[in-house]
Amino acid sequence: MLKLRFHGRGGQGAKVASRITGTAAFLEGCHVQDFPLYGAERRGAPISAFTRISRGTIMERGVIPNPDITIVMDQTLLSDPQAEPLAGLKKNGVVFINTPDSPAQVKDEYNIDAQVVTLDITNIGLDMLGSPIISTLAGAVASRIVGIGEESLKNAVEKELSKIITDQKLIAKNIEAAIYCFRTLELLKIKTIQTTQRQDSVIRMPFEPAKISTPSINTTASSLLKRTGNWRLFKPFWDHDVCTKCMICVTRCPEGCISLNEQGFPVADYEHCKGCMICAEECPKKGIKAVRESGSDSVEVMGT
Amino acid sequence: MKKEMLTGNTAAAWGVRLAEIDYIPAFPITPQTEIIETLSGWISEGAMDARFVTMDSEHSMVAAAGAASATGVRVFTATSSQGLMYGFEMLYTVAGWRVPLVMINVSRGLSSPITLGPDHNDILAARDSGFLQIHCENCQEVLDSVLMAYRLAEDERVLLPVFVNLDGFYLSFTREPVEIPDMDEVRRFLPSYKPEHAFFNANRPMAQGVAVLGGAYYSYFKYQMHLASQKALDVYKEICRDFEKEFGRKYDAIEEYRLEDAEYVLIMTNSFSTMGKAAVNRARDQGIKAGLLRLRLLRPFPEEDIRNAIREKKSVGVIDQNISVGKGGILYSEVAGCLYNEKQRPFLISFIGGLGGKDISPQEFEFIFGQLIKGAGAEKVESPHLLYTQEEWEEMQKLKEIAGKE
């Protein structure tokens, strides 16, 4: 059995990617399971989806803690403690990373001890589909790594996309882009070894009084511990030379992430800014630029 | 202390009045309405220092009651049957907030068909909600149980809401002499409520009722409710001792009636137990070693007490005034469950009776004892037996004819 875990951001299409891979394997005659894991977080938040592919009956359910293959649909997820896309990966497992960098660069930068495959599918998506929604492309990449045939992938993309979009031209473009990604990648040999086995024991839970065991919160603003800055694909970047301190960006930020520095210029809380870019859209001086996030410096504070 | 003729509903209202509650969000439903009418009357005439609000539904009523309890005042509310069902979502919610709301349910059969007479499908539907449940046999017990319920709910080892249950008509509208304790006695037994974890305070903000995502986290909170409910059994017994000391009336999680040397035992709850006790006496007169076990506390379920009371009996008949459609009597399953691992255990037979307030006649009790004697030691246990007579069947035929059921 091959177990795949897809890591993406809400809205990027991890669920559809896992389904395309699942359907493609199904069309090859395999036993398959696929499913997404939903949390409270919305568009932009790290999410995961799973596909199990086997020649025999699958006797597993639920999340995959020890995948053979992990598909990282956004490079910034590698340094995201909420996502942990490499957690539990089997020895000799495969990591696909959506990045313009080479496998060697990424291996080095993130200290990855596994087979690494890279391709800048966001760029391919922007070029060939005109959007950074990369579900099809991630599905194509995963199918290739698993060793699924091109025809099955093509049929799977058509089948899955027809359920969610009606524009036939867009589906055709997606198939074209999928095949392009599929062919760009080399066929791999996967021989993984399960190494980590979590040691844990069952306990008897002790009683705690309601004062402690009520699901209520006695702190305030504890959400600040949630670093939603990692949701961003683009980061707002202020040009204080043109800024008139008009307060428009401050007023229009849904998160309340923009405050004023000592000189009265707006600065963003990049640890929490989700990158909605309302500030950039609304700036009357067009003094806020959208800079694409890349790599591990995603929460580095710039321009202060 | 004074003694008065009180209906079960008025006795309930007296319990609430003596508990010096602060707040009553209410909604009328038969056969409960007399409770809230009585209370609103007392509030209007100044006999009670409480606020009364008529809500727009039982769902809203339980929400308001729970929210007020979560803000730190002592709250009472009451309902019955369909009303309980309508507010059902909020029972689980309020229990999860771990607030000490006390609520009365006046039992009444559930629609459909819609009816007025009592049975226990309404209150037993709430058995998994986290509310504790005290079930009453007579009007005195209703008053006393309300006082005990607040002590129990507000104990910091418990902090779960409590239901006090009484049967519609058989208790709600039935008058009996009831001792009404004096306020100072009650105050000694039930001190005023000082919340330590339920409040909304400008200086100590709190988020209550928040989402808990992730099975391991959710399991913690849910299981802690279970542990608190189990802890409530010991707390309840302490309270019973204090209650006896203060008022001289003795209660326990179960009541054993002529049980010590009994061989054939009825298990019952609520007001019909009185008729069961009479049946025991008649059986004794005929030389049958009969006894009765009344379950007073249904949540937490007093398993150990039940085991100890009936482990060595020959046979036991559980009379369920409820029916889990497709399974049978609810209490039968629960009693059977707590006996399963016993090396010695009685023969256990299930009877369903009193649905929609149907009387259980002396002949039906005789039938039950006959079955218990016949069944003891038998190889096979028959499926639940609905208590229904030939005469009742024939009467039903006539109604069907009129209704055009050919």
Next chain:
Amino acid sequence: MSTEPIKSIKDLPLDENLFPGTPACAGCGGLLTLRHCLKMLGDKVVIVNAAGCFTLLSIYPFTPFKSSWLYTAMACAPAGAQGVRDALDILIEKGKLNPGDDLKVLVLTGDGAAYDMGLSSTSGAIYRNLDFYYICYDNEAYGNTGFQQSGATPFASRTKTTPIGKDFPKKDLFEIWNSHKPPYLATISPAYPVDLANKFKKAEQYKGPKLFISLTPCPPGWSTDPSHTFKLAKLAVDTGIWALKESVSGEVKHTFVPGKFKPVEEYLKEQGRFSHLFKPERKEETLGKIQEMVNEYWKQYGVLL
């Protein structure tokens, strides 16, 4: 708070009472509304929340609020508010709470709860003259479950359960509430924060229900870019589709009338949920009908578009 009206965004309170780190979508119009409302209400508040997107603002052990919060259930947030308000009053009356530490009670619901399931408990709370605030963040569908039709979904909008567009108009919640003649009722928009702020300032004078409905763009539901949230909220007002108004004890007055109304098409064409009105071919009749509905609305108030 001074009663002097706020004149520009530079005069808005700088203090934040809603903090980042929430799971709300990037570009959430509801969150922007809430942020501004809480700036005006301060931090001595108990928020009573109905089921909806904002249920998930507080997930154990994280809360974005400086104030207290209580989640009830979908249908009964106003009933929960009744319990909290009454309990606070009782505590003050009985000397157990310092009146200076009293809290405002605020119901927070989406349109699903406000227009549909919670309508009866809201009506109950208004008619009982409960002293509370109520904010409905109206994104015109059941957003939390993935955008299905609600009573607030406008005519022709596509949702997951109206895949070819809804064939009847939105409920007029403002008028339903207004028929109860509450002391203060207003529509607001996150795109008009000064108008919003002044409405809260005005509402503060009244005891009893103080009700607000905000039209709040929802990027995933409306199929719009998160960066367009503000622009769309503004277009809704500037095309006349979302009228900014208030009512004091039933007397309705518009607080902003666009000098020149933009055609509704400008608002509709930006949104994926209305894209079927433009592609593959323009649905002139439907577009005309929507414009006509807007014209009719303003005509009742003597404003001709």
